[in-house]
Amino acid sequence: xxxxxxxxxxxxxxxxxxxxxxxxxxxxxxxxxxxxxxxxxxxxxxxxxxxxxxxxxxxxxxxxxxxxxxxxxxxxxxxxxxxxxxxxxxxxxxxxxxxxxxxxxxxxxxxxxxxxxxxxxxxxxxxxxxxxxxxxxxxxxxxxxxxxxxxxxxxxxxxxxxxxxxxxxxxxxxxxxxxxxxxxxxxxxxxxxxxxxxxxxxxxxxxxxxxxxxxxxxxxxxxxxxxxxxxxxxxxxxxxxxxxxxxxxxxxxxxxxxxxxxxxxxxxxxxxxxxxxxxxxxxxxxxxxxxxxxxxxxxxxxxxxxxxxxxxxxxxxxxxxxxxxxxxxxxxxxxxxxxxxxxxxxxxxxxxxxxxxxxxxxxxxxxxxxxxxxxxxxxxxxxxxxxxxxxxx
Numbered sequence: 001x002x003x004x005x006x007x008x009x010x011x012x013x014x015x016x017x018x019x020x021x022x023x024x025x026x027x028x029x030x031x032x033x034x035x036x037x038x039x040x041x042x043x044x045x046x047x048x049x050x051x052x053x054x055x056x057x058x059x060x061x062x063x064x065x066x067x068x069x070x071x072x073x074x075x076x077x078x079x080x081x082x083x084x085x086x087x088x089x090x091x092x093x094x095x096x097x098x099x100x101x102x103x104x105x106x107x108x109x110x111x112x113x114x115x116x117x118x119x120x121x122x123x124x125x126x127x128x129x130x131x132x133x134x135x136x137x138x139x140x141x142x143x144x145x146x147x148x149x150x151x152x153x154x155x156x157x158x159x160x161x162x163x164x165x166x167x168x169x170x171x172x173x174x175x176x177x178x179x180x181x182x183x184x185x186x187x188x189x190x191x192x193x194x195x196x197x198x199x200x201x202x203x204x205x206x207x208x209x210x211x212x213x214x215x216x217x218x219x220x221x222x223x224x225x226x227x228x229x230x231x232x233x234x235x236x237x238x239x240x241x242x243x244x245x246x247x248x249x250x251x252x253x254x255x256x257x258x259x260x261x262x263x264x265x266x267x268x269x270x271x272x273x274x275x276x277x278x279x280x281x282x283x284x285x286x287x288x289x290x291x292x293x294x295x296x297x298x299x300x301x302x303x304x305x306x307x308x309x310x311x312x313x314x315x316x317x318x319x320x321x322x323x324x325x326x327x328x329x330x331x332x333x334x335x336x337x338x339x340x341x342x343x344x345x346x347x348x349x350x351x352x353x354x355x356x357x358x359x360x361x362x363x364x365x366x367x368x369x370x371x372x373x374x375x376x377x378x379x380x381x382x383x384x385x386x387x388x389x390x391x392x393x
Contacts, residue, residue, distance in 0.1 A: 053155050058087050060148040062103060074135075074156050077127035087152070092125050092132055107141055107148060121157060133158045179364045182357075186251070186298055193251040196243050204243065208236050245270075252301075260297040260324075261286040264304055268322060275312040277337075281322040288326045296385055299361040300324070300333050303369070306354045307335040307381045315339025317378055330367075331385045337378035342371060358383070 048055055048066070054074045057066035067082040075082070075090050082089075087103075088096040121134040137154035215229045247253075248270070255263035261283050272279040283289075289297075304322060311320050317339030325332045355371060358381070362369040367385035374380035 051153075053153050055151065055153050056082075056087065057149055057151045058103075060107075062087055062100060062150070065149070066151070074154070075124070075127045081127070090124050090127065092123055095123070103139075103150060106139060107150070111141075121161065122154075124154070124156075134161050175360065175364055178360050182361060182364075183295075189250040190256075193247040193253065196247040196250070197253065200243055201240070201247075204236060204240050208233070208240070211236060255297060255301055259286065260289045260292055260301060263297075263301055264322075264324060267301070267305060267308065271308045271312065271320075275308075277311065277317055277320055279308070279320040279322065281324070283324050284326050289324075292331070293388065296331060296365060296387070299365055300331060300383065300385065302361060303333060303358045303381070303383050304335060306358050310354060311335075311337045311339065311379070314342075315378060326387075329387055331387060333381075333383040333385075335381045336374045336376065338374075338376040339378040341373045341377055342379040 048068045051068060051070055054071035055066065055068045056064060056071050059065050064082050064085055064087060067077075067079045069079075071077075071082070072079055077090075088099055091099055122137055123132050124135045125132050134157050135154045136157050137152055139150060139152050141148065141150050143149070211229065211233055215226075215233070218225045218229060248266075252263045252266065254266060264281060265283060268279050268281040271277070304324075308320070308322075311317055315337050317337035320335065320337040322336075323332075323334045359369045362383050362385060365385050367383060369384075370380075370382045372380050372382075
């Protein structure tokens, strides 16, 4: 019995020791867990405070419970003044009524996070109401111990918006300058073309008439003089043809006199004759192009001219096709060939001034120009130019 009593006492003592050790171990584990939790919380707080974007967290009643240092700088408001207040304080009055409903709706969607303001920048206001400014923002939601929290991360994009506006303004100014340069070039080309056609053409015609008069009076039995006169007449014919061609390349007078349809048809025929490339153009009825504005006609003609020139110089094509369509408030031009096609490197070349010139002409009129590979393997150029007031040509 004594031995049994001693054994029981020893066992109880061991159990007591184990319990004590377990309790100590549990206290140490709890302390360690509390220490780790405190360290994690401190690290998270340091990250939030050091973030360059403003971070604001609100509870289910949309009261602010977190307001980092960047938010203080953006809204010019101390954290102590913001905590416990409503987020709508930092929104213009005209948006406050709808804002609460948007947050509540987001909470019911179950979506973890999303961007706020999917199309345009949002607008916020400084804490003192002195200034509205644009922001980009995203919102996320989480649930902790049955309580809902919403976190908004936002950025003041005033400087970026100002830079974008300045860049757009500079691009518009450059485009306007480019349009004025194109217009000045067209006027100069028109002037030179008319002088070549009228003055130089008249002089050459007079020389041809004089040469004909002289040939009639040459001695009939002098074959050398007759051959020389015939050669001079052929040179004059070639010169007249060259003058007409140069004048037409500079500015086809039929574009002003007869309109885009006739000028485009003549351009394609002349291109096919001179390049040896079979080319066909489909045109709408001429009356549908009669009311085109001068700038639109010139731009479409020059795009067609530049595209055909590129085909002749670079494509190695045997066939080319062109289509001009007018309707649905726009004028459309498409040129395609069956050559080896333009490469991405060629499109990216800084010295591809012809392509850039085409694009600038079309963009200035509010249109778009696309250069790509064609299904036949060649190059396809598409231009889309809106007509004034969306009307028919």
